[in-house]
Amino acid sequence: MKALIVDAEELYRLSLREVISVSGNFHEILEAGSEHEFLARTAHHADFSLIIVHPGSLGEDGEDCLKLAKRLYPDAAIVVILDRAGQAAMVPNGVPTVHRGASVSQIVMTIRRALKLPLDGFGTVASQPAAPNVRRMMDMPAPRSGDSSLIARRPDSDIDFSRLSYRQKQILAMAADGLPNKEIAARLSIAEGTVKAHMHAIFKVLGVQNRTQAVIRYGAAGRAQAARNQEMAYATAS
Template sequence: MKALIVDSEEIFRLSLREVVAVSASFTDIIEAGSEHEFLAKTAAHTDLSLIILHPDSLSKQGEDWVKLIRRLYPGIAIVTVANDTHVPESRWMGTLTVPRTASVNTMITTVRRAMRLPTDNTAGHYGKVKAPDLHATSSNDFSRFQENIPATTTNEGVDLNRLSYRQKQILAMAADGLPNKEIAARLNIAEGTVKAHMHSIFKVLGVSNRTQAVIRYGASGKPMGPNGTPSPEYRASAI
């Protein structure tokens, strides 16, 4: 069985991977962080058994995406993750809905219900399940990424001076674990502007996702100050 997690926040996708992995015997857990990735993954994988969808991560109405999923995969198990804990399940066309703040056991139970698997003993069986160890997961991702970094990529090879002052601010905040929405609020800019800057950062650093960009940032050896403020010695090159 294959599962697809659709969420724009990478840290949340990492958490859900851990949850999905212990919920059922999935052979592959796939991720999509944008509409483009979502469409690409659904085009490449025709045998999905479960989709966990955070509708607010996609620009169009969430109901439209649920309709699309059901056309592509009739009978597939769908779990929607809602920001608002008071949103009625009827809005998501009968899919199982959980709040973004749901506990690990609640999410496991919901996944198993969606998959029509027994849940009677779920609480007891998974009662000792701890929240996903994001530090360990990130460390594993870091190790895998390091193995794939070309030999020519060293600390000296990571030139953050190619980034604008604003891009350096955003990258520093991303390295602190702030989501795009929080970064936008702190810098008083639109969330879409943050996303556009992030894509530009990916291109400049030669990476394909947020985690890799943060790793490159850490490898530069030139950290910034609090809230993404460049250190004094770093400001002159940012202008």
């Protein structure tokens, strides 16, 4: 199984990694500390079994990331970390939540319920003392959260990326990795204005209005292609 932690606080992400590692048989645990990093992960990974989102740490981007996680990974188990009771209103129906100050045992059990894993005999293991730094990190003061009004669309994976030039594909891939226009320009040794012009051309080809939508569609197309490749490999093997 593969898990993704979406949380702006590095220390809290480190503590969650330890908690997740004892919650199930995870072969890979990835992290995203911002919306850009989250989008970059979605562009390259299609098979998350678990996504833990801490919206309050991400400010205005928190609710957007939660909605995107739900739309992009409908089969994944999603767990939301809440800083206060009032934040429950942003959580989609059926998505389990756990308070930021919950015990390690409570978080482990919430994760296992979300994954539909057996709970019998696991509470004892989860109740064992965590690494010395885990409780301190879990009890750190929570950041202030912001409001969000952006509602993301479900991405369309049926996009013909062959209509993009090689340079535009380079820029889109870098944008999916979370790089800003200035850094993309520096890496490609071109003017920042040129990057912006390419981005606007990319928007037109993909039929989107902004960078976030372009990256989402890029990620969706990549996952669709991976699925097609897997089907072809299976058909050949048969």
